[in-house]
Amino acid sequence: MTELSIRIKIGDREYPMKVHPSDEARIRMAGKVINEKIKTYRDQFGIDDKQDLLAMVAFDCLIEKLQIEENNNSVDENVVNKIKSLNDLISRTL
Template sequence: MSEKLKIKISIADRVYPLTVETHQEEGLRSASKKIDTMIKQFEQSYAVRDKQDVLAMCALQFAAQVEQKQISISQDNDTALIRLQNLDKKLSELLENKNVLTK
């Protein structure tokens, strides 16, 4: 069983106490730093009324990045599948031709 850690993560000037697995700590701390960096960028670039608006924009940006990565992975998988199907077809044709010649 993994060991649990009690950590405090700060996001948008609020502290969130969490109990996490040891292997999750680094990722959570890194994510909170990225969120705070993004918050500062949005606050500097746009007239923001409150933190909720900035947090919503951060959530949208992170979700869009995840979605784009999934689309890229899907396209890569589709390309690989097509290549494998073409290779299978060529190998089948070669084997069929070899069988015809040996008979």
């Protein structure tokens, strides 16, 4: 599969990238979300320093990722416990 050459603008800078066509929409969306978060922090705190804004966005994104992982682990535990309960019920029935 051939790669696409695209440019993603993040914080007033353009970054050239080569991506697989199946990843293009996700990568463009990531750039859009980063820019929206930069704007939110700029408006909310009146910060103009790009490095500070990008650090805050990176921190925010990592917190979101860790929360999602924690939620997924909790769901995984619940699923495993329910499967064990069902297996026990089936074993007792047989």
